[in-house]
Amino acid sequence: MSASTESRDRLRIAIQKSGRLADPARALLGACGLSWRESRDRLFCYGEALPIDLLLVRDDDIPGLIADGVCDLGIVGRNVLAEQDLDRRQNGVAPAFRELVPLGFGGCRLALAVPDDWEWRGAGQLANRRIATSYPALLRNWLAEQGIDADVVTLSGSVEIAPRLGQADLICDLVSSGATLAANQLKPVTTLLDSEAVLAGPVAEFEGERALLAELLLRRLDGALRTRHSRLLMFQAERAAIPRLLPLLPDAESPTVLQVDGADRLALQALCHGRLTWQRLEDLKRAGAQGLMVLPVESMLA
Ligand code: PRT
Numbered sequence: 001m002s003a004s005t006e007s008r009d010r011l012r013i014a015i016q017k018s019g020r021l022a023d024p025a026r027a028l029l030g031a032c033g034l035s036w037r038e039s040r041d042r043l044f045c046y047g048e049a050l051p052i053d054l055l056l057v058r059d060d061d062i063p064g065l066i067a068d069g070v071c072d073l074g075i076v077g078r079n080v081l082a083e084q085d086l087d088r089r090q091n092g093v094a095p096a097f098r099e100l101v102p103l104g105f106g107g108c109r110l111a112l113a114v115p116d117d118w119e120w121r122g123a124g125q126l127a128n129r130r131i132a133t134s135y136p137a138l139l140r141n142w143l144a145e146q147g148i149d150a151d152v153v154t155l156s157g158s159v160e161i162a163p164r165l166g167q168a169d170l171i172c173d174l175v176s177s178g179a180t181l182a183a184n185q186l187k188p189v190t191t192l193l194d195s196e197a198v199l200a201g202p203v204a205e206f207e208g209e210r211a212l213l214a215e216l217l218l219r220r221l222d223g224a225l226r227t228r229h230s231r232l233l234m235f236q237a238e239r240a241a242i243p244r245l246l247p248l249l250p251d252a253e254s255p256t257v258l259q260v261d262g263a264d265r266l267a268l269q270a271l272c273h274g275r276l277t278w279q280r281l282e283d284l285k286r287a288g289a290q291g292l293m294v295l296p297v298e299s300m301l302a
C-alpha cells in the first residue's frame, strides 16, 4: 500500500468532475446518506455526514488514482477500468484495481462499427484492416482472441470520423443510442464489452477504519440500488380476484394481505422490484384491483 494511504482514517472516493457520470454518481452517493461541504469547482469535497471525501477528476484518471492509493474507491465506466487494467497487464504491470459493484447507470457498449455499405460476414473480414479506437488494449485483446491480425489506430477522440478522413477502415467505439454512428454512415456489427458505471476499488483489502467505512458504504449502496426501482404497491380486491392478481406481480416480495370488512374484501401491499408501468396498473385494475396506489421507497435495510 502506498504512503499516501497509510495515515488516513477517512475514505476518499473519486468521481467524474463533469460529464455523463458526474451527476448520477453524486446522486447515488447522496442516496447513501453522504453529504459534502459544497465545492463543485474544486478538486476536493470534504465529507460532512460521514468521514467520506470526494475527489472530482477526469474519469480516465480514476483507475490510476486507486492504483496509487490517492483515493480508495471510484465511480467510473467499466470500459475505462477494463481498458486500463488490460493495458497494465499487457505491459507486465500487476493488477491494482477491480470492479466491486455495477451501478446501473451510464450504460453503453464498446462495439465495432463498419461503413454502412459493408456486408458484415464476421471477424475474418478484419484481417489487415485499420481500426480506429480509444480502447486499444481491449481491441487488441479481442483481435488476439479472434486470431485476427489488424492494424490498431489509437485516437483520443472523434473516432467516428476516422473512416471518412481516411485514417481507418472501421472503428471500435462506445455506442449508446447509435445516433452518432448513424450520422457518420457507420453501423455497429459486434460488441466487445457491455459497459455501465461501476464502483471500483483496489485489489487489496482495506484495513482499519477505512475497512469499516467501506463496508458501511457498500451496505448502503446495496440498499440504495435495490430501492431505486422498487415501489410499494397498495390496492384492495375481493378475495375471489386474488388468483388473477398474483400472477401479474411476479416481481413482488410476498405481499401483505389484510382483511378489510367481512371475509371477502382484502387490502394488499406488495414491494415490487420491476417497473410498474401504466400497462401493468391497467392490467391489475382489469383483474380486480381497486384504489391502486404506487408509492416510492425511500430506503431499505435488509
Ligand atoms: O472529461 P472526462 O474525461 O471526465 O469525460 P469523457 O469525455 O472522457 O467521458 P464522458 O462523460 O463522455 O463519458 C463518461 C462515461 O460515460 C464513459 O466512459 C462511458 O462509461 C459512459 N457512456 C455511456 C458513454 C456513452 N454512454 C456514450 N454514448 N461515453 C461516451 N459515449 C459517446 C459515444 O462514444 C458516442 O461518440 O457518446 C457519443 C454518443 O453516443 P450515441 O450512441 O448515443 O450516439
Ligand code: ZN
Pocket (backbone or CB within 6 Å): 058, 059, 060
Ligand atoms: Zn475521459
